[in-house]
Amino acid sequence: MASGSLGGFLVLVLAVSICHAAASVFHPISDSHRSAAAELFAPVDGSFGSLEEAYEALRSFEVLGINKKSDIRTTTCQSVVEKLRSSSSAPKYLFYALKVNGILECTVINEVFEGIASRLKTNVNGASSLLEFYYSIGSLVLIKDQSPEVDVLLADAGGVFHSIKSLSQSDGRWRFSSDNPEASTYAAGLALEALSGVIELASSEVDQSKIGTLKSDILKLFDSIEKYDDGTIYFDEKVVDLREHQSPLSTTASVIRGLTAFATVTSGNIKIPGDKILGLAKFFLGIGIPGNAKDFFNQIDSLASLESNKVPIPLVLSLPATVLSLTKKDQLQVKVNTVLGSSAPPLTVKLVKAFSSGSKAASKIASQELKFDKESGSHFLDVLPESIDVGSYTFVFEVVLHDSEEENVYATGGSTQVQIFITGVIKIENAEIAVLDSDIGSIETQKKLDLARGSTVSLSANHLQKLRLSFQLTTPSGHAFKPHQVFLKLTHETKVEHIFVVGISGQKFEKILDFLGLVEKFYYLSGSYDIQLTVGDAVMENSFLRAIGQIDLDLPEAPEKASRPPSPAVDPYSKYGPKAEITHIFRVPEKRPSQELSLVFLGLVLLPLIGFFIGLLRLGVNLKNFPTSAVPATFGILFHVGIAAVLLLYVLFWLKLDLFTTLKTLGLLGAFLLFVGHRILSHLASTSSKLKSA
Amino acid sequence: MGKASSSSTAQDALALFDSFRSAYSATPTTLKIIDLYIGFAVSTALIQVVYMALVGSFPFNSFLSGVLSCVGTAVLAVCLRIQVNKENKEFKDLAPERAFADFVLCNVVLHLVIMNFLG
Numbered sequence: 001m002a003s004g005s006l007g008g009f010l011v012l013v014l015a016v017s018i019c020h021a022a023a024s025v026f027h028p029i030s031d032s033h034r035s036a037a038a039e040l041f042a043p044v045d046g047s048f049g050s051l052e053e054a055y056e057a058l059r060s061f062e063v064l065g066i067n068k069k070s071d072i073r074t075t076t077c078q079s080v081v082e083k084l085r086s087s088s089s090a091p092k093y094l095f096y097a098l099k100v101n102g103i104l105e106c107t108v109i110n111e112v113f114e115g116i117a118s119r120l121k122t123n124v125n126g127a128s129s130l131l132e133f134y135y136s137i138g139s140l141v142l143i144k145d146q147s148p149e150v151d152v153l154l155a156d157a158g159g160v161f162h163s164i165k166s167l168s169q170s171d172g173r174w175r176f177s178s179d180n181p182e183a184s185t186y187a188a189g190l191a192l193e194a195l196s197g198v199i200e201l202a203s204s205e206v207d208q209s210k211i212g213t214l215k216s217d218i219l220k221l222f223d224s225i226e227k228y229d230d231g232t233i234y235f236d237e238k239v240v241d242l243r244e245h246q247s248p249l250s251t252t253a254s255v256i257r258g259l260t261a262f263a264t265v266t267s268g269n270i271k272i273p274g275d276k277i278l279g280l281a282k283f284f285l286g287i288g289i290p291g292n293a294k295d296f297f298n299q300i301d302s303l304a305s306l307e308s309n310k311v312p313i314p315l316v317l318s319l320p321a322t323v324l325s326l327t328k329k330d331q332l333q334v335k336v337n338t339v340l341g342s343s344a345p346p347l348t349v350k351l352v353k354a355f356s357s358g359s360k361a362a363s364k365i366a367s368q369e370l371k372f373d374k375e376s377g378s379h380f381l382d383v384l385p386e387s388i389d390v391g392s393y394t395f396v397f398e399v400v401l402h403d404s405e406e407e408n409v410y411a412t413g414g415s416t417q418v419q420i421f422i423t424g425v426i427k428i429e430n431a432e433i434a435v436l437d438s439d440i441g442s443i444e445t446q447k448k449l450d451l452a453r454g455s456t457v458s459l460s461a462n463h464l465q466k467l468r469l470s471f472q473l474t475t476p477s478g479h480a481f482k483p484h485q486v487f488l489k490l491t492h493e494t495k496v497e498h499i500f501v502v503g504i505s506g507q508k509f510e511k512i513l514d515f516l517g518l519v520e521k522f523y524y525l526s527g528s529y530d531i532q533l534t535v536g537d538a539v540m541e542n543s544f545l546r547a548i549g550q551i552d553l554d555l556p557e558a559p560e561k562a563s564r565p566p567s568p569a570v571d572p573y574s575k576y577g578p579k580a581e582i583t584h585i586f587r588v589p590e591k592r593p594s595q596e597l598s599l600v601f602l603g604l605v606l607l608p609l610i611g612f613f614i615g616l617l618r619l620g621v622n623l624k625n626f627p628t629s630a631v632p633a634t635f636g637i638l639f640h641v642g643i644a645a646v647l648l649l650y651v652l653f654w655l656k657l658d659l660f661t662t663l664k665t666l667g668l669l670g671a672f673l674l675f676v677g678h679r680i681l682s683h684l685a686s687t688s689s690k691l692k693s694a
Numbered sequence: 695m696g697k698a699s700s701s702s703t704a705q706d707a708l709a710l711f712d713s714f715r716s717a718y719s720a721t722p723t724t725l726k727i728i729d730l731y732i733g734f735a736v737s738t739a740l741i742q743v744v745y746m747a748l749v750g751s752f753p754f755n756s757f758l759s760g761v762l763s764c765v766g767t768a769v770l771a772v773c774l775r776i777q778v779n780k781e782n783k784e785f786k787d788l789a790p791e792r793a794f795a796d797f798v799l800c801n802v803v804l805h806l807v808i809m810n811f812l813g
Contacts, residue, residue, distance in 0.1 A: 593749035601745040605738055612734035619726050646802055650809040659810065666806065677798065681791040688791075 025418055026285040027318045028341040029303065034064050036289045040296050047075040051083065051096040056297035058103045063304040063340065069104060077106035084112050091123055091135035098142035113143050113150045121152075124160055129177035133164050134190045137197035144201065157202030161210055164195055172220035173238075185235050185255060186246040188221055192258025199265045215270055218259065222276060231413070232286055233279035249290075252283060253298035256305050263310040274312045274411030281306055281314035281339045281411075303339045312411035315344050317397055319418060320378070326390060326424035326476045327541060332381040334370060336399055345410065346402040348372075349379040352415060353396040354388065364388060390424040390475050390539045423539045424476040426483075428452055430508070431471035433531075433548065435461045449548055451533070457549035463515045463556055469502065470510040473535070480507050483537035490551075491530045496523065496565050502533075515553065523565035524558035627683060635680040642673040724790075728775045732768050739764035759811045766804045770797055 041048075041057035048054035054076050061068050083089050083097040094116060101108060116139070123136045137160075140152045154160055167175045167187075174187035195214060199206050225233050226248070235255045236248040246254070263270055284303050290296045307313055317336050324330040332351075336344045349370045353363040364387045370379035399412040434446035444465065447457045451471060461467060469488060473481040486502040488511050498521065502511040515522075528550050536543040627633050646669050653662040721729075742760045751757055777785045777793035785793075 590752040591750065592752065597749060598745075601741065604741045604745075608734045608737040608741070611737070612730055615730040615733075616727065619723055619730070621723070621727060643798065647805070650805055653806075654809050654812050662806075670802070673798075673802075677795055681795050685789045685791040688789075 025319055025322060026282050026316050028285065028316050028337045028339050029064070029300070030341055033289055033300070034066060037061065037064055037066060037296065037300075038068075040291075040293045043072050045075075046072055047079070048072070051076075051079065051093065051100050053293065055096050055099040055103070056293060056301075058100060060297050060300045062103055063300045073104055073106075076100060077104055080104070080106050081108060081112075084108055084116060087115070087119070091120065091132060091139060094120070095135040095139045095142070098139050098146065102142055102146055108146075110147055110149060113147045117143050117150050117152050121154065124154065125156065127163075130164070130167055130174060130187055130191055130194070131176065133160070134194045137194045137201065140201055141197045152201055153203040154198065154201045155203055157198050157204070157206055158210075161195060161198045161202075161206060164191055164198065165210070165214075167191065168217060170220075171224060172217045172222075173224075184237055184246070184251075185221065185224070186237065186251045188217075189251070189254025189256070189258040192218065192255070193261045196258070196261035196265045211266060214262070215266075218262065218270065218272075221255065222272070225276070227279070230282070231275070231279050232282045233276060234283040247295075249284075249287065249295055249298050252280065253302040256280060256302045260305040260308060260310045270311075272311055274314075275413045277306060277312050277411045278314045278316075278413035281316065285316065285339060307338050307340055307342075309409065313409060314339055314411045314413070315347075315399060317349070317399060317416045317418075319420075322418065323421045323423060324384065325541065326384065326388075326422055329383070332370075332384060332395075332420075334379045334397060335377065336379065343377055345406055347412075348400045348402065350398045350400060351381065351395060352398045354385075354393050357392040357394055357419065364393070384422070386477070388422055389477050389479055390422050390426070390481065392419065392421050392539065394418070395420050421539055423541050425541045426481050426537075427474045427476075428535075429472045429474065432469075433457055433459065434468045435459055435551075436466040436468055436512075437464070451535075451544070451546065451548070452542070454546050454548075456547065458552075459549065460552035460554070461515060462554040463519050465515060467513040467515070467551065468510065469533070470508055472508050480504075481537075481540070483535055483540055483543070485534060485536040487534040489532040489534070491532065492522075492525050492565075493527050493529075494525065494565065496525060498522065515555070519555050520562065522553070522555060524555050524562055525565060526553055526555045528552050625684075627680075627687075632680060632683045635676050635683070638676040639673070639680045642669060642676055645669055646673065722780075725775055725779060728771055728778070732771045732775075735764045735768040735771065739768070753813065755811055755813045759808045759813075762811075763805065763808045766808070767801060770800050770804065773797070773800075 037060050041053075041060060043057070048057060054072070058069070058072075080097045080101050083093050084101070089097070100106075120136045120140050120143075123132065124140070127133050127136060140154075143150055144152045167178060168191065169175065169183045171183075172188060173183040173185050174191040175181065175183050176187050192214075199211070221235070224235075224238070226236050227233050234248050235252045237245060237251060259270075259272070281303065284299050284306075287295070287299065290299055315336050316339055317334060320333050320335065321330070324332060334349050336347060336349060338344060349372075350367060351365070351370060352367045354365045355363055365385040368381070368385075370381050372379050395418050396415050397418065398415045401407055401410060401412065428451045431449040431451045432446060433449055435444045436442065437444055444461075445459060447459070449455060449457065449471070459467070473483065475481045482504055486509060488500045488502050490498045490500075490513075498518075500511055500513065502509050504510075529552075530547060531549050531551060532545065532547050534545045536545070627636055646666065649657075649662060649665055649669060653659075657665075739761050742757065742764070746757050774793055774797040776782060777788055777796075778790045779785075
């Protein structure tokens with residue numbers, strides 16, 4: 001059990017070290033995205049919930065090259081036409097209906113477009129918020145693309161441009177409306193797209209100086225960009241608690257849409273540095289496959305925008321494998337693709353530098369070019385350079401385009417750093433274990449060990465002797481290898497464990513256990529000890545944890561003061577097991593008499609009362625003494641009522657009231673009773689004394 | 695001989711009983727009522743004791759409060775009888791109404807405690 005847990009720990013350590021290092025390799029969009037798209041955008045009964053969702057699905061399918069139009073065409077086209085014909089559709093719904101129509105090409109007559117266009121133009125002139133501008137202008141641009149005959153040109157393009165621009169802020173961000181002071185980066189993306197639409201729809205040329213200020217706005221926006229260490233960059237909202245907060249993904253996607261739209265209408269004369277574009281591409285690729293449809297659409301749509309040749313097209317360098325085995329003679333393979341996975345123009349990949357990850361020392365290799373394999377479309381290195389041994393390295397690649405003219409078209413981002421693990425089978429040599437006599441150091445018994453196969457030895461020693469374990473580790477290229485972990489473990493029959501770190505001396509790993517100095521640590525426990533050796537490293541393909549035999553130790557008797565061996569460790573997994581069942585002990589209920597008997601005695605208890613009443617009748621008791629005049633009679637009645645009330649209060653106290661309530665009420669009743677009692681009794685006393693004296 | 699003596703004892707007892715009855719009939723009705731009340735309270739207490747002897751003393755506080763209520767009120771009634779009795783020269787100056795007021799007050803206090811103890 002203990003060795004199992006140690007093994008588990010080693011695996012964990014190795015896994016963590018690998019995960020930590022294997023960052024910053026970005027793979028382009030692949031087939032796994034295509035299958036994920038089919039799952040994320042699954043129409044229900046041949047249609048999507050809304051036209052917005054339908055557009056996101058269709059656009060993603062279009063970019064990924066999945067042909068699913070026919071499945072949803074009928075029902076979706078029906079709702080598109082419905083939305084376009086309805087005169088009450090809001091610009092937002094028209095916008096998405098037109099977007100879907102742009103992909104599905106439903107049959108819509110020109111009159112419908114004309115009606116919408118005139119309505120939208122009035123909308124644009126009366127609009128006050130950014131979203132109104134965005135949807136109305138966006139829809140007009142879409143109508144222009146889908147039906148060129150319809151007149152969509154804006155007469156007062158300069159005025160519209162000015163009213164959108166008036167919502168901008170000095171740092172390049174935009175506000176959603178003039179009465180909302182919160183500025184957002186997301187809104188900036190929408191504004192850029194809307195302004196590009198205005199430029200496109202302008203009946204006369206828009207003033208170049210206005211376009212110039214817009215360009216400087218975009219560059220300012222790039223000043224506020226967020227950055228990760230691996231070169232990934234993205235846009236995020238500065239204020240997190242905006243009412244309509246957008247995630248970094250949708251914010252970045254919005255900016256990229258605006259940027260590419262702007263680059264399209266201004267024929268691409270905006271200069272965004274290639275490494276910024278590459279950083280944005282890395283951001284979208286770095287999120288892998290998003291789990292929800294909206295994020296997926298944002299990722300795919302933005303990557304498609306980046307690849308649309310309006311801004312420098314990012315080229316992504318990816319490696320099919322970052323763990324290479326020296327023993328298996330793995331080839332170093334590098335692929336260069338566009339973000340959507342299509343092939344790159346002719347180019348050369350150079351391996352410029354390689355240095356060990358731990359030290360930032362000089363490069364281990366000379367710069368060399370990778371060969372290109374046309375069939376697989378990958379660049380490769382036949383054999384790794386001699387100087388590369390097992391270990392973890394940082395390789396620096398550089399992508400050089402053959403045609404220097406294309407450097408403006410593509411963004412290669414200069415050099416790319418990739419963490420690479422070179423693994424190999426480590427040779428274990430000269431492994432031997434020996435028992436030495438302490439005083440002269442002469443060898444008593446010596447045994448060879450075959451650590452590769454796992455032979456076991458059996459030794460015996462007393463406290464005056466020493467145990468020596470030694471072995472050598474060599475890498476495939478013949479250098480001494482120092483793994484992360486080399487442990488020697490001795491386990492006594494009673495599960496008491498002792499772990500020693502095996503140190504390196506020169507070329508050799510050696511551990512000498514002097515039992516004389518260890519008797520106290522061993523708790524004077526004689527008997528058989530199991531010996532276990534652990535050698536492990538992330539780049540060592542044959543890491544092992546192996547029992548290599550037993551040693552029979554003869555240690556002296558424990559003196560009285562010696563510390564006791566610790567109690568065996570509790571199995572750490574047992575705390576996840578079922579707990580012992582808790583049995584609750586309740587007081588056994590008292591024996592109760594049968595109900596009949598109790599009822600009989602209830603009747604019996606009432607008998608004396610009846611007897612009392614009968615006795616009263618036989619004695620001829622009467623109420624003749626009761627006062628006849630009104631006032632004393634009232635007091636008499638009140639006196640009896642008061643006593644009855646006190647008794648009733650006692651019954652209530654027994655049934656539900658608490659002591660405090662009862663005492664309060666009793667105080668009031670008592671005062672009343674005292675008063676009326678005094679009046680009636682003193683009246684009676686005076687009458688009786690009068691009677692006596694008479 | 696033995697028979698004669700036993701019958702004479704019975705006759706003596708009978709004579710004693712008769713004289714007691716004739717003497718008691720002279721007692722005022724008020725005192726007779728109090729005597730009846732004491733008899734009622736004591737016999738109720740006795741029935742509860744018998745019940746306890748039969749079924750056990752489980753809700754012991756209930757049993758105690760039941761019996762003590764009866765015994766307590768009987769004792770109070772005895773006190774009342776002593777004070778009300780005109781033969782007792784000691785309490786000559788005490789009005790019977792005053793004695794009755796004491797009786798009522800003591801009963802109120804006694805039964806408050808009893809109810810608290812009843813559980």
